[in-house]
Amino acid sequence: MKRYILKRLLLAVPVLFGITLITFFIIHLTPGGFTAVNMQMDIRTSPDSIERMRHLYGLDKPVISQYIDWFGRTITFNFGESFIDHRPVLHKVAERLPATLLLNILSLALVFFFGVILGVISAVKRNTAVDKIITVFTFIGYSIPTFWLALILMLFVSVKAGLLPVSGMVSIDFDYMTLPQKIGDLLSHLVLPLIVTSIGGLAYISRFVKSGMVEALSQQYVRAAYAKGLSRKTVLYRSALKNSLLPVITLLGMSVPGLIGGSFIFETIFAWPGMGRLAYESALSFDYPVIMGVVTMGAVLTLLGNLAADIAYAAVDPRIRYK
Amino acid sequence: MNKMMKAGLAVVILIVIAAVFAPVIAPQDYRKQDVSNRLMPPSKAHVMGTDELGRDVFSRLVRGTRVSITVGVLAVLISAVIGVLLGIIAGYFGGVIDNIIMRGVDIFLTVPTLFLILMLIVFLGPSVFNIVIIIGLTSWTDIARIVRAEVLYIKKLPYAEAAAVLGFKKRRIMFGHILPNAFAPVLVYITFGVSGAILAESGLSFLGLGVQPPEPSWGNILTSGKDYIDTAWWLVLYPGLSIFAAVFSFNLLGEGLRDYLNPKLDREG
């Protein structure tokens, strides 16, 4: 078990290394980049001052040595500071982290909970009307463009009906609220972003649970469990369910990057102060240190998610635990 | 063929026809502005209304079909070629080569693909060509994994071993025997890949990072619609429905193909 986790951790190192390296090369391979974009607006800018600027940020060195510099600083948790507002990258990322974690952890929990319920119902009631309705729903769920769904929900729920706040994470007067009010305010802001982030994953996971459950139900040990005289309930929800959840655990771990990175579109729409939006803004303004910070943090979160999934998997599956 | 596949295929064919014969189908010139008739709700003259410059939304959506289908199909073809090649190489040679390729796949699984695409677009500049290349280069991992698994499976089958014993060249074994067998799962993934690429393209265009105005695409029509969301609902509804219909039908087709090509599921039914 310890060896298994250690092995997983070791495998993560080259991946982390690879991600940052690739990102670094991508952002440094572009001809103009930061200096071109940020200094064109300024009429006083001379070629000389652009050169000085590039030198200041070390952008005139070869990419490899720039990467080595960056890597050396990063392992001491020094991510540098933003080109744009000169605040430390670590602070910028850290202040976005709670919003991202809050939304994504809630979303993962929702996806898992409802995905398993829908998937199990669909498998147990296979080929009935209920199963067909769930199937249609899942198809719609993962075909719907989330940014469009976000717009539609905003239009009908917030703008037309005025039921929920249009965007943001908290109201302007949040600081003056009592604790219950604060929680209520936060929750009301969470509803739409949660629906939008969860719907695709929900559809995906429920289909996965369904096929896992159908597969488990066709196994010999399910027949053997019935032969022992176990009730249908026990067989379905004790024996088969556990087996069908195994692949879902891995899948949840793997869904972390999509949640973090794919979220920039609707984080922009909902003005949700998460890392996705920070990534988007920093990419648009060629803010290299922030991009690298976000990518590194995203990769670390992803690998942590994978590790958590691996551990959960081992906890469920004795074949891995006792290896 | 099952019902799902038939329904999916029917809509896909409709969409492809719309893309190919866009100028014939569109009732009006998609570029024609008519500011006096701007933001008109759907009517007989404009079945899906007009946009902020008085252009016919339906004609622009039909035109946008071209971009979406082109991007979807081309990007997926690129990723399929890369994925199939890398998958076969990894599965066939194994060892160090396999390890390197699979670590590469791990990296792509760990990095948020959509964000990677966003960065590349920002740094390389938004254009249809760049979008196709970038989506193609970033979405080959699923196909590579599926092909690798298939190769590993087929390699163990008697006929592949027999072919190797008979002294056929490695390349011939790979392309002559393994590829035809891996075809079915790859086809399924290609179909799902098209819908993924269409989603990615429309998302980027929506953010202004994809197809650039005045050339219309489903995503960028939605962008302008966003600003008139409380007055001109048709600018938000129809582009979104178009994206949804395309993605939905390709997903249906993929799912139908999966059932159809997987004899195991068939027997079970």
Added chain:
Amino acid sequence: MDIINVSNLYVKYAARKKYNMAVNGVSLDIKEGESAAIAGESGCGKSTLASALLKLLPENAQVSGNVMLDGIDVFAAGEEQLRKIRGNTAGMIFQDPGASLNPLFSVKQQIEEAITAHFGKTEKEELKRKSLELLSDAGITDAQRVYNSYPHQLSGGLQQRVMAAIALSCGPKILIADEPTTALDVTVQAQIVELLKKLKEEHKLTLLLITHDLHLANALASRIIVMYAGKIAEDGAVKSAKTALHPYTAALFKIIPSLDSPKRHFEVIPGEVASAEHNGNFCAFSPRCPYADDRCRSEKPELKEVKPGHFVRCFYPGGKK
């Protein structure tokens, strides 16, 4: 008294737009304490018959006829009653013990859930004592270790012993063993045969063995029921090819090399196994039968009692003409 009573059993599986017949009209009585074997090639319907006894058929199966186990109508039983039949009346062990044990649950969990399913909530200590007793009873010497193990940590032989312990955990009168040795090594096979013999004696079980191996059938059962194309071909105390009255039974004896016979050449019965679909007016085995004549090809034989307690579905029992 008959403890198993099957009458006019038909089982067919729904496939796309058609049905595949598996059991095509079987009637059968087995007395309490008897050991009987149902034998035949794969596809003859023997496993379907065994599953039907405990109503363990897949969802797409359609059944008609009647099965009585210890006086209870299995097909008419509700879920609660069915639960009692499975485990209390009859226990079952399966072909592949590795696949029959759930990989995610320990032996302890799997044996104890069977006990609690029938005896209700039981004290922890009592559960453990019972489980260990059942495991040692199934010939497991280090029962304590096995009790705490997961299936993947056990050998095939041990897994099958665990299955036997679970099957007997609620004191059934009948033990149904569906190809219990097929997936095991030859040496382990012999041990499991010994175990089944021992358990039958000690627990005064009625044993119903499902097998394709007539020598195994002979080792464990005094009565052999041979099935062909979903029907009973022969039913009686058949010991060898010579005492077989149906040419199919004789052929079955010949193709399987017995453990103690010096010549171990493999033979096959020529031709293809007839499907249970067969409803034509001829003997289902006639296309493969060396003795088949015009009568066999134009008339359907019925199951007839040729000697006391020995039934056969053949116009020429013993192959004589």
